[in-house]
Amino acid sequence: MDLKERVNLYIIFAVFGVGIMSMAPRNPEIKHNLGISNGSFGTLLSLAGLGSLISLIYGGHLVHRLGTRRVLTVGSTIVYATIASIPHVHSPIIFVVLMFIMGASLSGYHIASNAQGLRRQADTGQVLIPKLHGAWSSGALFAAVFAFIVTPRVSFAWHIDSLITIAWIVTQIALWNLKDVLIHGSKDPDSESSYSFKTIFTSFQFEPLVSFGLLCAVMIEFATNDWATIFAKEEIGMSPAASILPYILFVLSMIIGRFTIHRVLTFRTERWLIKWGAIFGGSAFICLSIAGTIIAKSHKQLGFAVILIGFIAIGTGCSHLAPTWYGIAGRRTSVPGAVIVAQLGVVNTILVFLIKILISWLAQTTWVLTALLFPALMLIAVVAVSHLGRDELLPKT
Numbered sequence: 001m002d003l004k005e006r007v008n009l010y011i012i013f014a015v016f017g018v019g020i021m022s023m024a025p026r027n028p029e030i031k032h033n034l035g036i037s038n039g040s041f042g043t044l045l046s047l048a049g050l051g052s053l054i055s056l057i058y059g060g061h062l063v064h065r066l067g068t069r070r071v072l073t074v075g076s077t078i079v080y081a082t083i084a085s086i087p088h089v090h091s092p093i094i095f096v097v098l099m100f101i102m103g104a105s106l107s108g109y110h111i112a113s114n115a116q117g118l119r120r121q122a123d124t125g126q127v128l129i130p131k132l133h134g135a136w137s138s139g140a141l142f143a144a145v146f147a148f149i150v151t152p153r154v155s156f157a158w159h160i161d162s163l164i165t166i167a168w169i170v171t172q173i174a175l176w177n178l179k180d181v182l183i184h185g186s187k188d189p190d191s192e193s194s195y196s197f198k199t200i201f202t203s204f205q206f207e208p209l210v211s212f213g214l215l216c217a218v219m220i221e222f223a224t225n226d227w228a229t230i231f232a233k234e235e236i237g238m239s240p241a242a243s244i245l246p247y248i249l250f251v252l253s254m255i256i257g258r259f260t261i262h263r264v265l266t267f268r269t270e271r272w273l274i275k276w277g278a279i280f281g282g283s284a285f286i287c288l289s290i291a292g293t294i295i296a297k298s299h300k301q302l303g304f305a306v307i308l309i310g311f312i313a314i315g316t317g318c319s320h321l322a323p324t325w326y327g328i329a330g331r332r333t334s335v336p337g338a339v340i341v342a343q344l345g346v347v348n349t350i351l352v353f354l355i356k357i358l359i360s361w362l363a364q365t366t367w368v369l370t371a372l373l374f375p376a377l378m379l380i381a382v383v384a385v386s387h388l389g390r391d392e393l394l395p396k397t
Contacts, residue, residue, distance in 0.1 A: 001124055005181050009120070010135040011174040012072065012113055017139025019080055019167040020106065021251075022160055024140075024225045025147035025244040028233050029156050034092050038230065038368065042360020045226055047096050049353035051103030053346065055111075067185035068112040072175055075109035078102075080168040087157040107345060118330055119183055127262040127394070130323040134258030137319075141251040148244045210329050211347045213385040215355075217278075217321035219375040220285075220314060222352060223359065224250050227371040228311070235368050236296050236304055249308055250315040257319025264320075266396045271389035273320055274382060281317015282380035285310040286373055293369055318379055328388050 023030065031041045063071050082102040089095050114129070121128035143163070150159050175182070224247060232243035264273065288310030296303025329344055355374075363371040 001120060004177065005120075008174045008177045009117070009132060012171060012178070013117075013132045013135040014139035014142075015167050015170050015174070016076070016109060016113065017136040017141075018143045019076075019083060019139075019164055019171075021140035021143040021225065022147070022163050022167075023083060023086060025144050025229055025247060026151065026156055026159070027226065027229050028240065028243070030086065030095075031230070033087075033090050033156075034095055035090075036092060037364055038234075039361045039364030040092070042226060042363065042371070043357050044092060044096055044099065046353050046356040046360065047099050047103075049103060049349050049356070051100035051105075052107040052349045053103075053353075055104040055107035062108070063112045063115055063183075065185050067183050068116045069175060069179060069182040070185075071108050071112040072182075073172070075105045075112065076168065076171045076175075078105035079109060080164045080171075084161050084164045087155075087160045107349075111345070114326065116183055118326070121327075122330075127265070129326055130258045130261045130320055133323045134255050137251050137255040137258060141248060141255060144244055144248040144251060148241050148248065151241050151244070207329060207332060207344075209385045209388060210325060210332065211344060211351075213274075213328070213382055213388065214322065214325040214344060215348050215351050216378040216382045217318060217325055218348070219352065219355060219378045220281075220318055220372070221254075221322070222356060223372050223375040224311070226356070227359075227363065227368060231368040231372060232304070232307075235293065236307065237300060238304060242304075246308060246311045250311040253312045253315030254319040257316050258323065261320045261324075262394065265394040267393065269389065269391050269393060270324060271386055271391045274324060274389045275386035277317040277320060278379050278382040278386070279317075281314040282376045282378075284313035284317070285376045288313065289369060289372065289376075314376060314379070321379075321382065324389065 027041075031038070034041065034044070036044070079102055082098050082105065085098055086095070089098065113132075117129050117132045146163065147159065228246040228250065229243045232238045232246050233240065236243075238245075261273070288306050292303045292306030292308075292310060294303070295306055326344070355378075359371040359374050362374065
């Protein structure tokens, strides 16, 4: 893999992180525009999962047959167009339609980009997927910092529309630069028949332990995206700009973890990292977030600082888990990378959809912090399947 390919691969992940997470820091404004409660807002956000499900059922096979370039080009265009529409929406019904469309397109992009990464990881024998996910997190961090800077200065619509336009242009340039190395569609008739629409369900390989591990690992990422800013603003009473800080620090700690995992794996095994990362991240966040919320009632700034440390801890603990579980899935099956990502996604999208609705109404009926504590407990549960990780060290290079 030459430098040009590596840089442009990072770009298609990083810029997608910018686009997808551009709205997360301004969720309170989306909720205000729609005029709905926390429970209703969380439920509407969850409906994007239904669109994702449709894409995931056939998306892996579509990528296998059409290639990654076509899917990435169409997927990114629809996703960005949908996101650019969100600041202008005041109707919950229109919002649901847009989220459904965005979910379907997002999954197609997710499948294609990860399939490309899995292919190149297998070709090179290097730890690539965690770094690509780290690039995605870097984009998400940029989106959060950018929101932190511009929120007091420009309107929600100007913020999102300008950022998304630039993101789409950069994505198309990166895809053009990668046109010679992106996975081509399958030309083998036997391969096409093996992964055609007729055999989607017969080729499905359900790995319950892998799905459980991935679900518990990624739920805190979804919850932080949806609820961290609302929690800081509504329960702690921070300003709109300061409310973005928990998300910024969470993503920053994830980036550091994902870009350093290959070094850590030279002296700690994958199995050890799965187990102790989950225990440390989940338990530290639960203790610090509860303590910080209590302290904030009398000393708001001090309590908020304690909460921020909790977000750093859980971001560090879960940073490597999602890409690690994709790697584990790839080692346990012989189907193409795009199909692996899609099949894992089908199961987990259904479960994530149900859990997101559950925590939305827990947040509505109790307190917003519950929407973050529940996924933190799920993160600790990853310990139950940590034995699926490799128990040998990576060679030092």
